[in-house]
Amino acid sequence: MVNWFYVPLQAILNGLLTGALYALIGMGMAxxxxxxxxxxxxxxxxxxxxxxxxxxxxxxxxVSPYYQFPLAGVLLxxxxxATYMGxxxxxxxxxxxxxxxxxxxxxxxxxxxxxxxFGADYHQINIPLLSxxxxxxxxxxxxxxxxxxxxxxxxxxxTLYWLVTQTMFGRAARAIAQNPYAxxxxxxxxxxxxxxxxxxxxxxxxxxxxxxxxxxxxxxxVGSQFxxxxxxxxxxxxxxxxxxxxxxxxxxxxxESLTSLYWGNxxxxxxxxxxxxLVLSLKPSxxxxxxxx
Amino acid sequence: xxxxxALIAAVFLFAALFVPLLAxxxxxxxxxxxVFLFAALxxxxxxxxxxxxxxxLGHAAYxxxxxxxxxxxxxxxxxxxxxxxxxxxxxxxxxxxxxxVSFRLRGPYFAxxxxxxxxxxxxxxxxxPNVTGGDVGVQVPLLFPHSSIRCFxxxxxxxxxxxxxxSAWIERSRFxxxxxxxxxDQDTALSVGVNAARSKLWAxxxxxxxxxxxxxxxxxxxLFIVPDQVLPMDISTEIAIVAMLGGAGTLIGxxxxxxxxxxxxxxxxNIFKEAHLLIYGVLIVVVVLFMPEGIVGTIVSxxxxxxxxxxxxxxxxxxATAEEESQRVAIDK
Numbered sequence: 001m002v003n004w005f006y007v008p009l010q011a012i013l014n015g016l017l018t019g020a021l022y023a024l025i026g027m028g029m030a031x032x033x034x035x036x037x038x039x040x041x042x043x044x045x046x047x048x049x050x051x052x053x054x055x056x057x058x059x060x061x062x063v064s065p066y067y068q069f070p071l072a073g074v075l076l077x078x079x080x081x082a083t084y085m086g087x088x089x090x091x092x093x094x095x096x097x098x099x100x101x102x103x104x105x106x107x108x109x110x111x112x113x114x115x116x117x118f119g120a121d122y123h124q125i126n127i128p129l130l131s132x133x134x135x136x137x138x139x140x141x142x143x144x145x146x147x148x149x150x151x152x153x154x155x156x157x158x159t160l161y162w163l164v165t166q167t168m169f170g171r172a173a174r175a176i177a178q179n180p181y182a183x184x185x186x187x188x189x190x191x192x193x194x195x196x197x198x199x200x201x202x203x204x205x206x207x208x209x210x211x212x213x214x215x216x217x218x219x220x221x222v223g224s225q226f227x228x229x230x231x232x233x234x235x236x237x238x239x240x241x242x243x244x245x246x247x248x249x250x251x252x253x254x255x256e257s258l259t260s261l262y263w264g265n266x267x268x269x270x271x272x273x274x275x276x277x278l279v280l281s282l283k284p285s286x287x288x289x290x291x292x293x
Numbered sequence: 294x295x296x297x298x299a300l301i302a303a304v305f306l307f308a309a310l311f312v313p314l315l316a317x318x319x320x321x322x323x324x325x326x327x328v329f330l331f332a333a334l335x336x337x338x339x340x341x342x343x344x345x346x347x348x349x350l351g352h353a354a355y356x357x358x359x360x361x362x363x364x365x366x367x368x369x370x371x372x373x374x375x376x377x378x379x380x381x382x383x384x385x386x387x388x389x390x391x392x393x394v395s396f397r398l399r400g401p402y403f404a405x406x407x408x409x410x411x412x413x414x415x416x417x418x419x420x421x422p423n424v425t426g427g428d429v430g431v432q433v434p435l436l437f438p439h440s441s442i443r444c445f446x447x448x449x450x451x452x453x454x455x456x457x458x459x460s461a462w463i464e465r466s467r468f469x470x471x472x473x474x475x476x477x478d479q480d481t482a483l484s485v486g487v488n489a490a491r492s493k494l495w496a497x498x499x500x501x502x503x504x505x506x507x508x509x510x511x512x513x514x515x516l517f518i519v520p521d522q523v524l525p526m527d528i529s530t531e532i533a534i535v536a537m538l539g540g541a542g543t544l545i546g547x548x549x550x551x552x553x554x555x556x557x558x559x560x561x562x563n564i565f566k567e568a569h570l571l572i573y574g575v576l577i578v579v580v581v582l583f584m585p586e587g588i589v590g591t592i593v594s595x596x597x598x599x600x601x602x603x604x605x606x607x608x609x610x611x612x613a614t615a616e617e618e619s620q621r622v623a624i625d626k
Contacts, residue, residue: 039401091581096400097348098581101537104530105577112571224526228412231405239402270416273409280406281394 006139011261012254017146019253020153021208025226026233026245027160028204034177034240035197037096038088041103043230044223045110046202050076050209051218052114055123058213064127066148069210073203080202084195107227115220123218130214149211156207157246163200164242173197177240205230225269232276238286248287298545298589299461305548306454313443322442326514328555329449330507335535335547336456337503340496342533343541344469346476347396347493351407352504352532354391354414355384357524359505360512361418361425364433373434377509384505385498387414392497396490399479408526415524430519433512445514452510453548456503460544463499472496476542504532527570534573538580540587549589 025047032040050072054065061068083106091098132144164170172193176183184190205226216222233252237244255275256268263271279287309329313322334352341347362380367373395406418425425431437444463469471492474482483489512518531554539550554576561572584591 037401039405087578087582091585097346098585100348100350100401100404101533101577102581105574105581108570108574109578110574112565112569112574116565116571228408231408235402235405264420266416266420270413270420273413273416276409277394277406277413280398280402280409284398284402 008258008261010140011257013140013142014146015254015257016250017142017150017253018257019250020150020157021211021249022229022233022253023157023246023249024153024204024208024211025230026237026249027157027242028201028208029230030234030237030240030242030245031160031164031173031197031204032201033234034242035173036088036176036194037240038099038103038198039096039231040198040201041100041227042083042107042110043201043205044225044227045107046076046079046205046223047209047212047226048114048220048223049079049110050206051213051216051222052118053206054210054213055125055218058125064129065125065210065213066129066145066152069152069207072210073207076206076209077199077203079206081195081199083202084198085191088198089191089195107223111220111223118220120220125214127214143215145214149215152211153208156204160200160204161243161246169193169196228269229272232272235276235284236279236287241286244286298543299457302457302545302548306450306457309450310447313446319442322446323514324555324559326442326446326449328551329446329453330511331531331535331555332548332551333449333452333456334504334507334532335539335551336453336460337500337507338532339460339536339541339547340463340472340500341493343536343543343546344464344472344476345493345496346542347497348400348404348533349407349497349500350404350526350529350533351391351395351409351411352500353524353526353528354407354411355388355501355504356508356511356528356532357411357414357418357520358384358387359508360433360518360523361431362505363436363509363512364431364518365425367434368431373436373513376434377436377506380509381502381505384501384508388497388501389494392494396493396497408529411524411526411529415520418520418524425520428519428521430517433516433518435516436510436513442514445510448510452503452506457544457548459499459503464544468492468495473542531573534577537587538576540590540593543587543589543593546587546589550587553588 025043029040029043032038032043053075054068054072057063057068057071058065087102087106088099091102127145129145129148130143134142134144134147136142164173172183172188175186175188176190176193180190208226209223229252233245233248234240236248236252237246252272252275255271259268259271309325312325317325334356338349338352341349359377359380362383363373363376366376366379371379391407391410395403395410398406419427421427422429436448463472471482471487471489474485474487475489475492479489508523512523515522535550535554536547537550538546538554539548540546554573557572557576558569562569565571580587586594
């Protein structure tokens with residue numbers, strides 16, 4: 001009877017649940033972009049690594065990804081840290097042209113490396129939580145894993161926000177974002193802070209991968225769609241603004257969910273990009289940002 | 294230096310015309326066609342990405358529009374070669390629209406914007422099955438009466454020669470100097486009266502026309518196309534990698550890049566099976582770390598060391614040579 005009300009409401013709710021994971025991915029990317037002005041094309045590949053790491057661990061131990069996601073975070077932190085120290089720092093003086101190309105190369109190596117090791121097959125895991133649904137009233141229901149991942153993602157997003165706004169590391173990171181030339185003069189170890197920021201950003205992608213594993217298919221190229229989505233989020237949120245990227249994640253989740261509902265699933269990504277081009281051409285500083293692009 | 298590059302390229306291309314007279318298998322010729330196709334695409338990309346310094350990662354858009362132009366116009370009864378021209382026209386029109394929006398942005402924003410446009414086109418092609426056949430695909434007419442791979446090979450060589458001649462001319466023209474001035478410093482270029490917006494747009498239009506033509510050739514050879522084959526981001530990145538590997542902003546860089554990359558990909562295909570893109574990744578990382586000016590660019594700047602007035606900054610020669618050496622060894626295997 002009241003379908004016109006409950007159906008969109010359910011879609012918005014689902015969108016918010018997905019959006020929390022987008023927020024986590026976008027915040028990681030925004031942190032990296034803000035501190036380094038690096039467009040990280042390997043972000044999705046890091047997410048894919050997090051997924052495979054969690055998958056392997058789940059197959060070996062049977063522990064639910066919702067308990068072991070910190071391990072993916074730790075692993076990806078070191079991967080990100082090493083990527084920065086080994087590859088990005090040596091070309092620090094280069095134009096962003098080269099940096100884009102380099103992260104693209106890293107993404108190709110990781111994606112095809114995963115294909116070499118794990119094969120191109122699709123994997124999926126099964127945990128008991130997947131079949132649980134929480135009903136709100138008679139019309140609305142929420143799938144339990146999504147709710148759990150929403151909770152974890154929100155807690156982590158708040159932690160990340162706290163890290164950037166309240167700690168000494170965050171201060172240093174924001175100082176570098178404001179003025180990369182003055183920051184080292186103020187006694188900030190730019191390389192170390194950037195390496196840590198790159199590590200934390202990658203860890204966010206890895207954890208998002210771990211949280212996605214139970215509700216998503218796993219295959220080597222799974223990351224590329226999230227790389228593109230992360231770009232959209234960073235631009236919508238205002239380049240380098242992590243709270244902007246978080247809000248943009250939730251908004252994008254809802255927009256995608258409503259697009260799927262009314263036009264079909266296949267248009268969701270296209271709407272993302274149209275949205276992205278419109279924002280880039282009309283308000284390049286982002287919907288929630290104040291910086292000039 | 295440029296004269297030497299042009300001479301080498303001319304001799305190489307002239308010799309390439311006679312390659313099909315050797316008794317080669319169709320498979321080998323198909324690979325060689327791919328080498329020349331991507332050389333032409335790399336040269337086209339070089340106008341925007343190399344000379345003008347605008348990192349376009351959305352050239353798959355023009356490639357795909359050229360391919361789909363041929364398929365769709367001939368579906369409604371237009372003759373194949375007229376469809377090719379219409380497809381190229383469509384690629385140029387789409388380039389005009391994409392350029393108008395994306396050239397207002399700089400650096401990474403520009404790159405992201407070009408990706409977004411190409412992805413939108415891919416998704417639209419996928420999701421409009423009534424027009425494009427969607428994921429089921431659409432048939433493409435044969436451009437040459439005899440379904441011979443030789444004709445495709447020759448057309449590939451001709452397209453490369455055309456792109457090379459055009460690049461050589463542009464490199465020495467006022468227009469080319471405008472583009473290079475924009476690459477070095479857009480604001481300074483503007484201040485001395487270069488119309489940056491118009492120059493960049495013209496470079497993109499020429500680039501898109503060649504890329505669209507390449508797309509049509511490619512589609513016609515496969516006789517059948519789907520969106521994920523002619524419009525994916527992989528095509529965009531491959532085009533950019535070919536040019537940058539050889540040396541963005543050098544005349545024969547894209548040609549060298551295409552020969553190296555396509556041959557390496559072919560050799561590694563047997564070792565890594567589906568994961569042969571791995572070698573692309575490794576090549577990119579090696580080039581960015583050790584030869585940021587690309588193969589030709591690095592050689593040119595090294596030769597410049599022997600001139601009286603060094604025109605290029607001193608690179609670390611020892612490191613680069615070792616890297617080139619190890620790369621050559623890797624390819625020889």
